[in-house]
Amino acid sequence: MAAITLIDGITMALARAMEEDPAVVMFGEDVGVNGGVFRATAGLYDKFGEERVIDTPLAEVMIAGMSVGMAAQHMKPVAEAQFCGFTMPMIDHIMCHAGRLRNRTRGRMSCPMVLRFPSGGGIHAPEHHSESPEALFAHMPGVRVVIPSSPSRAYGLMLAAIRDPDPVIVMEPKRIYRWQKEEVADDGEELPMDVCYTLRDGNDITLVTWGSMVKETQEAADQLEEQGLSVEVIDVATVSPLDMETIIESVERTGRCVIVQEAPKHCGVASEIAAGLADAGIWHLHAPVKRVCGYDVVMPLYRNEMKYMPSARRIVDAAKEILEVS
Amino acid sequence: MAQTAAAFKVDYFQFLKPDGKLVEDQQVPALAKDFDRLTELYKLMVLTRSFDKKAVALQRTGKLGTYASSLGHEAAHVSIGAAMKEEDCFAPMYREYGAQFYRGVKMSEVLLYWGGDERGSDFSGPEHDFAWCVPIATQCLHAAGAAMAFKLKKEERVAVTVVGDGGSSKGDFLEAINAGSAWKLPLVLVIVNNQWAISVPRKKQNTAATLAQKGIAGGLPSIQVDGNDLIACLWAMDKAINAARRGKGAFVIEMLTYRLSDHTTADDARRYRPSDEVDEAWDKEPLSRLKTYLVEQGAWNEEQEEELLGECKQWVQQAADEYLEMIENDPQPVTAMFDYMFKELPHDLIEQRSYAQDYAEDGGQH
Numbered sequence: 001m002a003a004i005t006l007i008d009g010i011t012m013a014l015a016r017a018m019e020e021d022p023a024v025v026m027f028g029e030d031v032g033v034n035g036g037v038f039r040a041t042a043g044l045y046d047k048f049g050e051e052r053v054i055d056t057p058l059a060e061v062m063i064a065g066m067s068v069g070m071a072a073q074h075m076k077p078v079a080e081a082q083f084c085g086f087t088m089p090m091i092d093h094i095m096c097h098a099g100r101l102r103n104r105t106r107g108r109m110s111c112p113m114v115l116r117f118p119s120g121g122g123i124h125a126p127e128h129h130s131e132s133p134e135a136l137f138a139h140m141p142g143v144r145v146v147i148p149s150s151p152s153r154a155y156g157l158m159l160a161a162i163r164d165p166d167p168v169i170v171m172e173p174k175r176i177y178r179w180q181k182e183e184v185a186d187d188g189e190e191l192p193m194d195v196c197y198t199l200r201d202g203n204d205i206t207l208v209t210w211g212s213m214v215k216e217t218q219e220a221a222d223q224l225e226e227q228g229l230s231v232e233v234i235d236v237a238t239v240s241p242l243d244m245e246t247i248i249e250s251v252e253r254t255g256r257c258v259i260v261q262e263a264p265k266h267c268g269v270a271s272e273i274a275a276g277l278a279d280a281g282i283w284h285l286h287a288p289v290k291r292v293c294g295y296d297v298v299m300p301l302y303r304n305e306m307k308y309m310p311s312a313r314r315i316v317d318a319a320k321e322i323l324e325v326s
Numbered sequence: 327m328a329q330t331a332a333a334f335k336v337d338y339f340q341f342l343k344p345d346g347k348l349v350e351d352q353q354v355p356a357l358a359k360d361f362d363r364l365t366e367l368y369k370l371m372v373l374t375r376s377f378d379k380k381a382v383a384l385q386r387t388g389k390l391g392t393y394a395s396s397l398g399h400e401a402a403h404v405s406i407g408a409a410m411k412e413e414d415c416f417a418p419m420y421r422e423y424g425a426q427f428y429r430g431v432k433m434s435e436v437l438l439y440w441g442g443d444e445r446g447s448d449f450s451g452p453e454h455d456f457a458w459c460v461p462i463a464t465q466c467l468h469a470a471g472a473a474m475a476f477k478l479k480k481e482e483r484v485a486v487t488v489v490g491d492g493g494s495s496k497g498d499f500l501e502a503i504n505a506g507s508a509w510k511l512p513l514v515l516v517i518v519n520n521q522w523a524i525s526v527p528r529k530k531q532n533t534a535a536t537l538a539q540k541g542i543a544g545g546l547p548s549i550q551v552d553g554n555d556l557i558a559c560l561w562a563m564d565k566a567i568n569a570a571r572r573g574k575g576a577f578v579i580e581m582l583t584y585r586l587s588d589h590t591t592a593d594d595a596r597r598y599r600p601s602d603e604v605d606e607a608w609d610k611e612p613l614s615r616l617k618t619y620l621v622e623q624g625a626w627n628e629e630q631e632e633e634l635l636g637e638c639k640q641w642v643q644q645a646a647d648e649y650l651e652m653i654e655n656d657p658q659p660v661t662a663m664f665d666y667m668f669k670e671l672p673h674d675l676i677e678q679r680s681y682a683q684d685y686a687e688d689g690g691q692h
Binding site: 052061067103245 | 415417444445447448453454456457461464466467468470472473474475476485497498501504505663666667668669672673675
């Protein structure tokens with residue numbers, strides 16, 4: 001079993017899903033011959049041919065709309081948006097059709113499609129290549145939003161997303177595509193969606209995050225542990241629906257919570273988690289819930305992008321602030 | 327001196343003139359003499375118009391929500407349904423009842439949809455047909471996706487979609503043309519050009535001489551027909567669907583008709599549309615010309631007409647009764663809004679469903 005990166009995990013899951021189900025097709029710009037601009041679909045064109053790894057014209061609305069059409073006719077399209085910023089024209093089809101096809105036909109039709117795309121900043125990319133639009137998608141009824149943050153979760157959650165009978169948005173944290181290596185067996189075993197993954201156990205404070213911010217959050221947890229604290233780190237993994245139970249169970253033990261989010265702060269997933277804690281976890285809290293987020297600004301061009309993003313230092317400072325409250 | 331890089335023309339077809347006579351200066355297709363088929367479709371056109379009148383009346387008396395009338399579009403719509411096979415896939419916009427009735431959708435189901443009940447979209451037509459599509463032109467890409475699925479699965483099926491003149495301005499329509507061209511999809515895109523996008527007339531939408539030529543720009547064979555002439559519409563649909571089924575790729579048909587009604591019952595076209603234009607359009611409407619033709623050919627008579635009108639009235643009343651019975655005596659419970667969101671409800675919706683149910687059971691007060 002070889003040690004692989006997060007993006008390798010994605011490629012491995014895509015290949016596995018294509019092998020096990022002939023209805024699965026890749027559909028997007030440059031996904032075929034070129035293997036995707038990040039190489040997520042590398043090798044699939046040679047293995048499965050142009051009828052299953054389909055290079056599309058440059059038309060995002062078409063990619064989303066035709067995926068809805070194919071999914072409604074019993075195909076399983078895995079559509080790729082090349083970058084997060086280019087998903088905006090697709091929202092009409094995700095919001096108005098993918099998420100409601102089953103409901104509005106009382107189950108006569110369904111939409112088992114996946115829309116996957118690289119998300120987030122930190123790779124010195126041009127404008128519109130670095131956004132984190134998970135809250136936009138998480139607000140859409142009928143749509144799951146999954147963000148894997150490790151090689152094994154990339155493999156297991158991507159398989160679960162493709163096999164799911166309903167639409168799933170898979171946002172791939174591109175900054176950590178090649179951050180860590182992990183041994184992952186290509187055994188076809190999926191991992192459950194709709195649940196958080198606890199990355200380390202602790203009793204003094206809970207750090208909650210998802211996507212690329214797992215990196216900074218883990219670094220912050222290391223620093224806090226060096227100072228003698230016991231830190232719990234939770235990777236939300238599925239931001240819609242949200243598994244508040246795991247987060248609340250953790251906060252029942254720690255009484256303190258910092259939520260770390262790369263996206264802008266206002267109306268983000270962090271706000272929803274904080275609201276969930278205010279609702280069901282407030283009697284267990286010893287201190288205010290802190291959100292460490294991106295600012296409510298346009299994602300800056302790359303010279304300033306790391307200053308936009310939550311750093312380990314900002315996370316540690318927020319944690320210390322609430323650890324001081326007795 | 328520039329050379330010609332490309333040149334195009336758009337053919338226009340009319341076989342049955344507004345006065346009910348066949349055109350004389352060109353060959354008329356054999357189906358003009360297929361009186362069994364034409365009579366059957368004429369009956370459906372009359373039924374569609376009777377249904378439309380009833381639906382508007384139900385709305386005016388507070389028994390139906392906003393309703394989009396199909397008045398004047400009957401030839402276009404019925405031809406679309408009639409040219410398709412059961413296994414083909416229809417992706418309508420929201421007023422093509424004539425096509426849907428032909429495909430087995432019940433009148434009571436159309437009323438359920440506009441009456442605010444999702445069960446209307448779980449209709450009796452082919453289960454692979456798409457439901458009504460309100461966002462405008464998005465259905466073109468769903469049809470293109472369906473066509474792609476048929477092509478990939480090597481099934482001899484065709485996807486057919488309808489867009490209005492208004493919708494032909496949207497990117498979805500143009501991207502569907504492009505997709506049909508790029509992959510040679512078994513796809514028929516029908517522009518039912520009724521001259522008005524709510525209050526914006528065709529002339530203000532763009533300066534192109536035809537809307538069909540948008541298909542040509544994308545590389546598709548594209549024609550224009552008199553959309554009030556059932557024979558022309560049906561001939562064009564047969565031709566396009568047969569070509570698509572034989573692997574010849576996608577096709578665009580622009581059917582020229584006229585929206586004789588308001589856009590929907592929530593609209594008042596008198597605010598923006600001159601009445602003399604509407605009067606002129608009535609002279610060209612599709613039913614009377616077909617009836618005149620069939621009567622003159624000895625395929626139809628006044629006695630049959632009277633009988634048909636009586637039957638239609640009865641069928642339409644029966645549909646209205648079925649609809650009213652369902653919404654009054656068998657309404658969907660509050661849980662119905664949750665039950666089809668996902669195949670299996672996620673934990674958060676299970677919780678919300680239970681909460682909503684508690685409130686609904688508490689004397690029906692939400």
